[in-house]
Every structure is written in C-alpha cells, then in structure tokens.
Amino acid sequence: MWAGGRFGFRADVHIGAEVTKRSVIKEVTPKTGRSGALCFVTVRHEVSAEGKPAFWEEHDIVYREDPSPDAQPHLTEPVGDDWDHNETITPSEVMLFRYSALTFNGHRIHYDRDYACTVEGHAGLVVHGPLIATMLIDLAQRVMLGAAPRSFDFRAASPLFDGSPFTLHAKRTGDAMELAAATPDGRLAMQAKAQF
Known part of the structure; x- marks a missing residue:
C-alpha cells in the first residue's frame, strides 16, 4: 500500500516535450508493526524535460502480511476544527475503478x-492514497488561486473507504498550506504540507 510521498518541482513540463524518467529503489526497511511484519520501500523518480530537471518524486510503499481476522483497527488522532477550508468527498466504486485504470x-x-473485505480485512474498497493526495494538493492550489507548489509531502495514517464521506481540510501558514484528510468520524487519514 502507498504510505506517503514527497515531490519537488523544478520546472514546468510542456505538452510535446521529450520527457525522461529515471527510477531507483532508494531504501528497503523491514519493520514489525501492530499488524505483523512490514517492509517499507522508498522509490525515487527523477523526471527531466528536454534534458533539464523538471521534478522529482519519492514514494513510500508498505508491504504487509495479511491481517489476522481478529485484528482491531488503529484509531488515529482527531484532526480538530481549526481549518480555514473544508470539503466533503464521497468516494464511489466507479471513482476508485477509474483511478485504478488511470x-x-x-x-x-x-x-x-469481496477480496478487500474477506482477504485483506478492510471495511470496503480502499481509496487510493495517491488519489487522496491529489485531492489535497488540488484543494491547496485552489486556495492559493492557482499558484504552483514548490514541494508537496504527504503521509497516510488510516484508510478511507468507498461510500463513506470523508473531509479535506486546509489552512494557510505563510507560504505553506497545512492539509489533512479525515475519516467520517473526524480522525486523521492523511496529513500533508504544500510549500508555495
């Protein structure tokens, strides 16, 4: 599963540009967590356009054992109500299918x-971490009136599921935007920060 990621933006990539992407496995870290054995893998991508660096991305992927049938979900902290902007999203099965295809x-x-619930032990279809991150950076850019971010970091904390409304939150702090996605009961699902 996608655990988090970071982006750094250096230059625009224009339609029709020749683009090169170089990917490397940066780190592999075995750990033990509440759900058993875990393995975190960090992959770094460097993207160049017309031979000049355009942006870089690192993403953290976690591999885990199948959870035990009696495993209790981990509760994250509440996100609170100290936000300047809030939006509600209700993810659908079609939305998740389309994002998977894309x-x-x-x-x-x-x-x-059936697989998500009976094999993996989830409460429904899992909303993609990168989809949530995309929604958060989109909210940040709309709040910043279309300004381009210099960097964007995000970390998943708890899964979100189809059919269950979740909220996106944003608060401007100088040249940065603090962001969060919250579960239906107001607990942290993802936190992020965009620098402008």
Missing part, C-alpha cells in the same frame, strides 16, 4: 469488494 493499479483492494 494509474494502472491492479491492486484488488480498490475494485474487488
């Missing part, structure tokens, strides 16, 4: 409800 993501937790 990103070539074949993980069944996003489109096969």
